[in-house]
Amino acid sequence: EFVCCRYVSKAAAKPQVEFDYDGPSMKTTVPGPRSKELMKQLGQIQNTGAINFFCNYEESKGNYLVDVDGNRMLDIYTQISSIPIGYNHPALLKVMANPNNLSTFVNRPALGILPPENFPDKITESLLSVAPSGMTRVQTMSCGACSNENAYKAIFIWYRNKERGQNTPTNEELNTSMINQAPGCPELSILSFMGGFHGRTLGCLATTHSKAIHKLDIPSFDWPVAPFPRLQYPLDEFTRENAEEEARCLEEVEDLIVKWRQKGKPVAGIVIEPIQAEGGDNHASPDFFRRLRNIARKHGCAFHVDEVQTGGGGTGKFWAHEHWGMDDPADIVSFSKKLLSGGYYHKDELQPDKPYRIFNTWMGDPSKNLFLSEVLNVIRRENLLEEVTRSGKALLNGLYELQAQYPSILSRARGQGTFCAIDAFDDATRDRILLKARDKGVLLGGCGDRSIRFRPALVFKEYHVNLFLNIFNDVLAQHK
């Protein structure tokens, strides 16, 4: 068995995550017999085609996910990027042990009408303590899709109020809204990007364009779809070509805004991910986002940055949009996943003029905010964003080396922090590599057509990077 020597010595360094295991440990191929048994059982109840295996969450710790067959895997996918500081983190277990927190778990309130006494304090110390630049307001929601759906609604309400000026809605607007017709339900649109992913409920899905299987057979809106830059990596070696590609896309954005206005379906908002994640980890430059933000401003469209997957520290900054270096990066920023429940921050002017316009029964879940407060404490106390930056550099450098070593298998290594990806030769190769890595104790995810995405927790240290690179090297060396 070939082991790449460069990583061996580093891999021997002591792990710094105290509640972590010291490495993967595999008993069976994955899924093992117990997982297969459970899959059959669950198959009576649900479509199980997407299930990887069944997990033993009690035994999982830190960066390691343990399955029901006793296999322990280094988890670089973390429940689709939604476990911020690893499994069973002691700080989170402490939240559960605190009797003062019991009632928050047991009595879920309707936050929009009857919030708990500590709600303003809790969101101040949790969500607002990491608010994006220029934003002091946050609306909590239960998941990523609801966050984006409601962010779009806030955009439409804001846009129509702007058009209406000081006037109140007409009776015609009120009456036609009840039967889904204009002018009450206006023909407004949200501009999104090919390859983007913003969720799967019907409003979100109209802005999602990553895979046909997500969208096939579902009615949609006639909303404009702009090209997202297809850049060449490493970005700094192709600055001229990439700048041209970005200019082409921005030009198309402006054309679409004009065209849809002429069609009578004005673009009320533009939604974009700082890094297109599900769509294949597609990056664009800070300059692209700055210019896009200006286009939004120029045409009176709200600028919505969807940080559902990029937010929470994986890029080495808490929000990926911080890499753009702007004081006024967005009008609305949505989040979920690593923030443990959903929601969106927004500029003051994006707050609806009346209650009950943005509303539902739960509007979030205060028990998740309790955990988030602790997650943020751990991030600060342990300087996890710096750690991510450090691990991310090691990871990306390792990927560069591997793609140099295996140019017929790997290409286009890219990333920010540990939010990295690399492309395989084709989708079949990618899928084979993912399965082989899993059987050797490394859990990874795919995205786009043929990309492998890295989404470790924020406690993924250089030690873990080296551990991964060794195993990945083995997989590649054995690949035919």
Add this chain to the structure above:
Amino acid sequence: EFVCCRYVSKAAAKPQVEFDYDGPSMKTTVPGPRSKELMKQLGQIQNTGAINFFCNYEESKGNYLVDVDGNRMLDIYTQISSIPIGYNHPALLKVMANPNNLSTFVNRPALGILPPENFPDKITESLLSVAPSGMTRVQTMSCGACSNENAYKAIFIWYRNKERGQNTPTNEELNTSMINQAPGCPELSILSFMGGFHGRTLGCLATTHSKAIHKLDIPSFDWPVAPFPRLQYPLDEFTRENAEEEARCLEEVEDLIVKWRQKGKPVAGIVIEPIQAEGGDNHASPDFFRRLRNIARKHGCAFHVDEVQTGGGGTGKFWAHEHWGMDDPADIVSFSKKLLSGGYYHKDELQPDKPYRIFNTWMGDPSKNLFLSEVLNVIRRENLLEEVTRSGKALLNGLYELQAQYPSILSRARGQGTFCAIDAFDDATRDRILLKARDKGVLLGGCGDRSIRFRPALVFKEYHVNLFLNIFNDVLAQHK
């Protein structure tokens, strides 16, 4: 102060809910000074226009909600009908005390890919143990809106697969779906009812028609809206008139199905609540639903019964549709609220043919299923559905008496179990009554234009009914 003698003796009966308080206790008008202070604080972060007051959930117990000013109110609204067995129920506190459950709270999985070992067992013992007739499959989701959104998607997928027969989707379908265009994103529709409420995300909102403020300024789909029967109450005194009204509505449903098919926007599904809740507690007869279900079958539309508000026992049966007495009541039944997280049951044929068509990161929350198992145990152990039927009769009889006593204020008392409502003379009267009742220690909700809705927990006993009727009588006697 006038107290209606009829209820006094009963009100003295010993409460049967052991963890309950023995009555309301008011210190201030509501909202009190501390609530007002917190409202100002939260106003810096969110629109607080819908907030009633701030709560002390630690001190709340059973049927009583305690606010931050020390006021203790008999809660007949229960967080918009979402607290099944009262506040801080000992059975739920025990879930928190069990160390075996810790990991379920701390490690939220991506259920669609990496479910916990006990997931099949847990949903079998919780959700599937109360599955509607003819359904053995359930898809969990995080909230009511996501449940309906995904139920609609399951309907569209099923409908198109039916149209397609054995054929695979064409390349044209796959390609056009990516840019929101037909045939990949087909012009299918969901038929809904005027006055219905199915959520506020864009797909759901296209089937919601309860209040203009929910829909104004939000783009929608051109989907058909049928009239919901406007019945006269008590139902058994107006059987002939009501049957005519129901026939008129059913005829309109068939006309709309034909019309929308001709328009090229075929009706793939019909969605309806067993009792229109937000829209004003509008009832229809079992015969109406049986005939509607037949119309759906005849025209090849899926029949989706939305039990988000009616489900969970408030009508005296676990599902309100059980009152129809049908073996095959629906193709899809969605739920949330009292079931503590969302989802939908469905017939086998409504399961998507491929994985990832109905999917998102969390797809529910196993920690909520833990609580639900206990809720169901308590419902069974304490025969709560029978209790609800008993309390409901007392409540409805009390409302009949009060509307006979105050005919200029109250009318149209109606209900099933404790899922009751009564109309006030107009919306201003209704709102004044709600506020007065609250200051006397009874928390109620409004719905429709001028209705008062009753949504107590399942532990709301005859004792509580009498307590309420006494206070309500006082409010009405003092009403000018």
